Amino acid sequence: xxxxxxxxxxxxxxxxxxxxxxxxxxxxxxxxxxxxxxxxxxxxxxxxxxxxxxxxxxxxxxxxxxxxxxxxxxxxxxxxxxxxxxxxxxxxxxxxxxxxxxxxxxxxxxxxxxxxxxxxxxxxxxxxxxxxxxxxxxxxxxxxxxxxxxxxxxxxxxxxxxxxxxxxxxxxxxxxxxxxxxxxxxxxxxxxxxxxxxxxxxxxxxxxxxxxxxxxxxxxxxxxxxxxxxxxxxxxxxxxxxxxxxxxxxxxxxxxxxxxxxxxxxxxxxxxxxxxxxxxxxxxxxxxxxxxxxxxxxxxxxxxxxxxxxxxxxxxxxxxxxxxxxxxx
Amino acid sequence: xxxxxxxxxxxxxxxxxxxxxxxxxxxxxxxxxxxxxxxxxxxxxxxxxxxxxxxxxxxxxxxxxxxxxxxxxxxxxxxxxxxxxxxxxxxxxxxxxxxxxxxxxxxxxxxxxxxxxxxxxxxxxxxxxxxxxxxxxxxxxxxxxxxxxxxxxxxxxxxxxxxxxxxxxxxxxxxxxxxxxxxxxxxxxxxxxxxxxxxxxxxxxxxxxxxxxxxxxxxxxxxxxxxxxxxxxxxxxxxxxxxxxxxxxxxxxxxxxxxxxxxxxxxxxxxxxxxxxxxxxxxxxxxxxxxxxxxxxxxxxxxxxxxxxxxxxxxxxxxxxxxxxxxxxxxxxxxxxxxxxxxxxxxxxxxxxxxxxxxxxxxxxxxxxxxxxxxxxxxxxxxxxxxxxxxxxxxxxxxxxxxxxxxxxxxxxxxxxxxxxxxxxxxxxxxxxxxxxxxxxxxx
Numbered sequence: 223x224x225x226x227x228x229x230x231x232x233x234x235x236x237x238x239x240x241x242x243x244x245x246x247x248x249x250x251x252x253x254x255x256x257x258x259x260x261x262x263x264x265x266x267x268x269x270x271x272x273x274x275x276x277x278x279x280x281x282x283x284x285x286x287x288x289x290x291x292x293x294x295x296x297x298x299x300x301x302x303x304x305x306x307x308x309x310x311x312x313x314x315x316x317x318x319x320x321x322x323x324x325x326x327x328x329x330x331x332x333x334x335x336x337x338x339x340x341x342x343x344x345x346x347x348x349x350x351x352x353x354x355x356x357x358x359x360x361x362x363x364x365x366x367x368x369x370x371x372x373x374x375x376x377x378x379x380x381x382x383x384x385x386x387x388x389x390x391x392x393x394x395x396x397x398x399x400x401x402x403x404x405x406x407x408x409x410x411x412x413x414x415x416x417x418x419x420x421x422x423x424x425x426x427x428x429x430x431x432x433x434x435x436x437x438x439x440x441x442x443x444x445x446x447x448x449x450x451x452x453x454x455x456x457x458x459x460x461x462x463x464x465x466x467x468x469x470x471x472x473x474x475x476x477x478x479x480x481x482x483x484x485x486x487x488x489x490x491x492x493x494x495x496x497x498x499x500x501x502x503x504x505x506x507x508x509x510x511x512x513x514x515x516x517x518x519x520x521x522x523x524x525x526x527x528x529x530x531x532x533x534x535x536x537x538x539x540x541x542x543x544x545x546x547x548x549x550x551x
Numbered sequence: 552x553x554x555x556x557x558x559x560x561x562x563x564x565x566x567x568x569x570x571x572x573x574x575x576x577x578x579x580x581x582x583x584x585x586x587x588x589x590x591x592x593x594x595x596x597x598x599x600x601x602x603x604x605x606x607x608x609x610x611x612x613x614x615x616x617x618x619x620x621x622x623x624x625x626x627x628x629x630x631x632x633x634x635x636x637x638x639x640x641x642x643x644x645x646x647x648x649x650x651x652x653x654x655x656x657x658x659x660x661x662x663x664x665x666x667x668x669x670x671x672x673x674x675x676x677x678x679x680x681x682x683x684x685x686x687x688x689x690x691x692x693x694x695x696x697x698x699x700x701x702x703x704x705x706x707x708x709x710x711x712x713x714x715x716x717x718x719x720x721x722x723x724x725x726x727x728x729x730x731x732x733x734x735x736x737x738x739x740x741x742x743x744x745x746x747x748x749x750x751x752x753x754x755x756x757x758x759x760x761x762x763x764x765x766x767x768x769x770x771x772x773x774x775x776x777x778x779x780x781x782x783x784x785x786x787x788x789x790x791x792x793x794x795x796x797x798x799x800x801x802x803x804x805x806x807x808x809x810x811x812x813x814x815x816x817x818x819x820x821x822x823x824x825x826x827x828x829x830x831x832x833x834x835x836x837x838x839x840x841x842x843x844x845x846x847x848x849x850x851x852x853x854x855x856x857x858x859x860x861x862x863x864x865x866x867x868x869x870x871x872x873x874x875x876x877x878x879x880x881x882x883x884x885x886x887x888x889x890x891x892x893x894x895x896x897x898x899x900x901x902x903x904x905x906x907x908x909x910x911x912x913x914x915x916x917x918x919x920x921x922x923x924x925x926x927x928x929x930x931x932x933x934x935x936x937x938x939x940x941x942x943x944x945x946x947x948x949x950x951x952x953x954x955x956x957x958x959x960x961x962x963x964x965x966x967x968x969x970x971x972x973x974x975x976x977x978x979x980x981x982x983x984x985x986x987x988x989x990x991x992x993x994x995x
Contacts, residue, residue: 341936348933363930372781378690379679398679399602399672401612402690406780408929414612414672417603439601440672501929504781535933 299450301393304431307385312509313447314388315364315461316470316479316491319515322347322360323466324525326532331463335448337421337435342413344434344445345460349525349536358541359515360525362468364460365390365411365445366500366508373403373412382442388474388509389447391431397441404442408504412444457482466519474509526551557979562722565971568817570726576816576964583961590954593947594669602672604947610932611925611942616670618917619952622801623663623959624697624773625794628766629802630656631704632795635766638759644830646977647822650970651809653708655802656762658962660701662955669951689776696769703765707758713751714976717741733969743976770795777920783860784924793845800842801913803835804906809963811903813972822973825899832902836891839909843884846916850880860929867923871941875915883912 272288324347332338332345344364351358367390374384381396382403392412404412415422418439427435432449448458456462461469462482472479472488479488491497495513522541526533533551536542545551572580597604607614634652637645668674684691716738723731741747771791778790787793807828814823853861868876887905890896922942926932932940944952 346933348930350931376688376690376780378685378688378694379676379683380685381679381683396676396679396683397673398676400670400690401672402688402776404609404612405782405925408781410610410928410930410932413609414602416605416608417601504929506781531935534935538931538933 298428299430299432299453301395301431304391304393304449305383305385307387307389308449308452309386310475311387311452312474313367313452314472314474314479314488315367315447315458315510316472316488316497316513317362317510318468318470318481318495318513319359319361320513320518321466321468321520322362322515322525323520324349324360324528325465326528327463327465328362328460328469331459332445335459336433336446337424337437339419344413344443347525349539349542351539351541354540357515358522358539360522361500361512362460363409363411363500364510365447366409366506366510367447369507369509370505372406372408372506376402376406378402387449389449391446391449392434392442392444393431394434394438394441394443395429397438399440399442401442408501408506409508412442414442415439523550554979554983557982558718558975559722561971561975561978562718565973565975566719566723566726568971569968570730572968580961580964583957583964586957587954587961590951590957593950593954597669597947597951598674604945606938606943606945606948608936608939608942610928610934610939611922613670613921613925614942615918615944615948615952616666618914618921619955620663620666620670621773621794621917621921622914623659623666623955625770625798626802626805627656627658627660627663627704628700628770628795629798629800630659630806631700631707631762631766632799633802633806634707635759635763638755639763644826646981647819647824647973648806648810648827648831649977650711650972650974651813652806653704653711654963654966654972655805655809657701657704657708658959658966660697660704661962662959664697666951666955689772689779692772693769693776696765696772700762700765700769703758703762707755707762710751710755710758711974712970713738713741714743714748715970715974717743718975719970767795770798781929782924783858783927783929784864784920787849789845789849793849796838796841796845797913797916800835800838801910803831803838804909804913807831807835807903807906808910811899811906813967817967817972819973828899828902829897832891832897832905835887835902835905835909839884839887839891843888846880846884860927863927864923867927868919872919872923876919879912879915879919883909883916 273285274288275283275285278284326347328345329343329347333340333343336344338344346363348361348363349358350361367388369384369388371382371384371390374382374390377383378400379396379398381394381398382390382392384390399414401414404414415437419437422436422438424436427433429436429438430450432446432453434443434446437443451458451462457471457480458469461471464481467481467483470479470481470486470488470491472485474488477488478485479491480486491513492511496516497511497513499508499511523545526545533542537546542551605614605616630652634649634656637649637652668677671677680691680694686692716734720731720734720738723734741751771794774790774794777785778787780786810823810827810831814820850865854865887909890901890905926941934940
């Protein structure tokens with residue numbers, strides 16, 4: 223018990239620290255994109271009298287015209303920039319299976335942010351029963367952002383790439399739609415845009431591989447770990463929209479992860495709770511870890527409080543078949 | 552003088568085949584062109600509406616386009632392989648079939664890659680493959696291999712055409728003007744002098760060896776596209792040799808069918824004889840044994856070691872795809888073996904029927920390698936949309952597949968209108984050899 227309290231205390235301290243760390247990185251990056259924005263907009267000399275002081279990534283103070291400042295969150299990360307990754311970061315996600323009750327808020331939050339349709343899910347919640355005797359559990363499944371990504375190896379044009387911060391992204395301006403990455407991903411994390419949709423034409427938000435919006439016909443898309451949020455020091459949409467705090471996200475270099483409520487040491491969390499990676503034997507070295515579904519906070523059946531259509535997805539799971547036989551669903 | 556007369560005779564014999572088009576062949580050409588037009592319509596629909604019109608979805612992202620791609624490319628590689636061997640070892644009876652094999656090689660290598668293009672979501676960005684190439688990707692290897700092979704096979708085919716172009720140029724004074732001009736252009740001044748002939752033979756022989764090597768490399772790379780992934784049904788170390796054997800299997804079968812049809816419709820019984828069918832049948836027997844052995848090893852080890860994901864795949868194969876599996880891997884292998892094994896059962900007709908069975912069986916075998924694997928990924932498919940769970944090819948895909956076959960046959964017929972399907976130069980070479988062998992005996 224005492225240990226736990228200690229953990230929590232340390233947790234809150236850690237959280238502050240993480241926030242600070244992420245914020246400082248944001249300022250640094252804001253600097254870079256500001257400078258590049260300045261050079262891009264050089265031909266529009268709409269100068270105002272107001273000057274603003276800014277800190278550049280290498281620590282120099284510069285004064286720029288206020289009219290030239292592109293306020294950060296709206297700053298556009300170009301395809302070239304998005305290939306670099308956020309310096310000194312190594313992003314990692316930990317999903318606590320003991321707390322998931324298939325509320326699907328992560329799915330919805332992700333869909334809203336990435337302008338996905340009802341059936342398009344970067345984050346999927348699967349019902350897994352490892353064997354007929356085993357207790358089934360809900361498995362939220364994003365892209366695992368592997369350290370040995372098979373999808374990246376097979377891409378013939380470099381449209382999908384691995385960044386220094388561990389994130390695997392897709393540049394849909396570069397993708398030729400050969401689908402080889404989809405067949406080589408053992409986790410079925412990737413989706414293809416089979417036909418044209420009106421939302422592809424909505425150019426109000428300029429395309430960036432970091433937001434995956436707007437998607438494009440005939441190209442591949444997948445979970446991107448929301449680098450646009452990370453640059454602002456915020457959690458990815460799935461983590462921030464989960465009411466149960468199932469999804470922890472953080473930086474392996476700093477050894478901290480947070481679900482928005484508590485902040486903990488990544489290594490301790492994995493050690494204490496028996497964290498594992500899915501299908502470890504494939505050697506893809508995922509950056510998404512799972513905490514096994516022990517001492518659950520909710521009975522599994524709570525997860526069936528969703529649309530009929532969604533329940534129907536799980537019809538092949540032995541447990542669901544039993545439930546159906548008993549007339550419970 | 553003797554040779555010149557003989558050439559004239561041969562041209563007299565073969566020119567009608569080139570120039571005259573019978574009513575039945577006109578009807579056939581009409582049907583083929585109609586099929587191609589429908590295919591063109593289907594292609595336009597696919598371009599406008601996107602890949603939504605196909606049966607492919609997020610789980611089964613590759614469908615019968617890829618299967619046709621493998622099928623045609625493997626036809627080509629096996630053609631190259633066989634014709635290379637025929638030339639390299641100077642097989643005595645090769646002359647009558649050599650050109651059929653060479654034409655199959657080149658044509659299928661043109662048709663095959665078209666199918667992979669149909670599979671690509673953004674055809675408008677195809678040049679990115681060269682703008683931003685990544686050498687790590689097996690697709691890049693495949694592009695390099697196929698392009699090299701295509702160039703190699705084209706050169707090889709052309710080399711074997713040159714002497715015939717020269718003969719036709721010298722002896723077709725009555726033929727239409729465009730024909731004379733084409734032959735003159737294509738013969739590139741070949742006069743069939745002894746030194747020219749020796750040079751051409753040497754180059755052709757070198758090319759025939761290179762074409763064999765190219766075929767092995769290129770086909771292995773194609774197999775690696777699948778076997779280098781982690782998918783349960785694909786990640787197999789025997790895929791490359793398995794694909795090569797399977798390729799030879801379908802290649803020999805297509806050659807037999809082509810021989811049968813050409814012999815029948817062009818009345819070439821004098822050139823394409825029973826001995827050709829018997830020899831091809833014997834080769835098909837050997838390859839079918841090999842192919843059956845590879846197929847058995849592939850599935851047997853999966854079944855015996857029964858890893859979960861392999862078991863899932865086998866369950867799918869033996870439930871949803873039961874009859875296809877039986878046809879592809881039992882009937883498609885065992886029936887040819889049985890018929891070809893007994894000498895009494897080997898007739899021209901039975902060998903041709905066996906060839907048809909083995910081709911269909913092999914196509915289904917490819918289907919079973921591609922589709923069920925994609926339907927049973929590591930993480931179970933949990934979806935309610937039927938088209939995302941199982942793959943069924945749509946009419947667009949079928950039409951385009953048949954268009955591929957139709958284009959293949961049409962181009963074959965058109966090439967047969969340009970050069971005689973039996974190499975005239977080969978006939979003369981054979982007669983020359985025969986005479987040389989006779990001379991010493993007459994002297995004694």
